[in-house]
Amino acid sequence: MTAIITLLGALLVLVALRDVFDTLFHPHGQGVLSEKLMRAVWRMTRRVVRGNHRMLSFVGPVAFIAVITAWGTLVVLGFAMIIWPHLPDAFAVSAGLDAAEQDGFVDAIYLSMVNLTSLGYGDIVPTADLLRLLGPFETVIGVGLLTASISWILLVYRVLSDYRSLSHEIALLMEAERSSPTALAGIDPSVSASVLADLTSRVVAMRDDFAHSPIAYYFHPRDPRHALPVLLPSLIEVVESCSTADRPGALTFQATMLDQAITDLLTTIAEEFLGSPGDGAHEALDGYRRDHLWASS
Numbered sequence: 001m002t003a004i005i006t007l008l009g010a011l012l013v014l015v016a017l018r019d020v021f022d023t024l025f026h027p028h029g030q031g032v033l034s035e036k037l038m039r040a041v042w043r044m045t046r047r048v049v050r051g052n053h054r055m056l057s058f059v060g061p062v063a064f065i066a067v068i069t070a071w072g073t074l075v076v077l078g079f080a081m082i083i084w085p086h087l088p089d090a091f092a093v094s095a096g097l098d099a100a101e102q103d104g105f106v107d108a109i110y111l112s113m114v115n116l117t118s119l120g121y122g123d124i125v126p127t128a129d130l131l132r133l134l135g136p137f138e139t140v141i142g143v144g145l146l147t148a149s150i151s152w153i154l155l156v157y158r159v160l161s162d163y164r165s166l167s168h169e170i171a172l173l174m175e176a177e178r179s180s181p182t183a184l185a186g187i188d189p190s191v192s193a194s195v196l197a198d199l200t201s202r203v204v205a206m207r208d209d210f211a212h213s214p215i216a217y218y219f220h221p222r223d224p225r226h227a228l229p230v231l232l233p234s235l236i237e238v239v240e241s242c243s244t245a246d247r248p249g250a251l252t253f254q255a256t257m258l259d260q261a262i263t264d265l266l267t268t269i270a271e272e273f274l275g276s277p278g279d280g281a282h283e284a285l286d287g288y289r290r291d292h293l294w295a296s297s
Contacts, residue, residue, distance in 0.1 A: 009081025016074035060219030
């Protein structure tokens with residue numbers, strides 16, 4: 001029985017570490033546990049808020065905290081299951097504690113949490129050699145989780161900054177299209193091509209960000225002026241007008257590139273988040289808008 005409990009505990013620790021690796025270091029950034037947890041938080045909140053974009057904007061931070069908490073909980077439970085069968089015989093307790101009473105699973109969880117957080121109270125100390133090595137090992141994992149969480153925050157912040165920058169640029173372009181007497185397709189082709197080229201690079205970067213850091217998808221902007229699902233239809237119209245311009249050359253070529261970049265972005269969103277690959281860019285855009293409650297289902 002001791003071997004089975006120990007094996008299950010080690011398995012929980014390995015699941016947590018594997019998920020951390022897949023989420024933060026794997027090229028596609030998709031841990032099985034973290035991905036399912038983020039989607040569950042997103043879908044549950046969507047059903048509850050019913051179009052309240054302010055409430056939906058909290059999903060990203062809540063999902064982030066939920067994933068970090070899940071990792072820490074798995075590690076704590078895993079090491080607690082490894083420690084539990086050896087309580088209290090393989091441990092020495094400080095004066096004032098009854099060693100015979102320090103044999104419950106709660107005591108094992110307490111000791112595991114002390115090790116993970118490197119508090120080192122010293123009231124319960126292992127005497128067996130392997131168990132003495134277990135504490136520092138869990139502390140190393142705890143420090144690693146803290147470091148990984150901070151690195152993840154910085155990564156997500158950079159991705160969200162790029163998202164806001166892209167959406168702001170598209171919003172400015174749409175405002176210029178509405179207020180200017182001349183549309184983008186009607187000005188100097190070299191200038192128009194330069195504008196489209198900048199947007200192409202940003203859209204490509206955003207597609208990579210969604211693929212490598214999926215949690216960014218669940219950070220929902222409150223303001224429609226900063227929401228890609230709202231802005232992309234207007235951008236697609238501008239791209240189409242530039243693609244059919246009477247002056248072929250750099251402008252139409254760059255418009256074609258941007259159109260393909262938008263298609264790649266929407267295809268990635270459909271495959272990774274909507275579960276509907278192969279339906280086409282327009283269907284993916286409609287699904288993206290519905291999933292973020294910017295269009296009726």
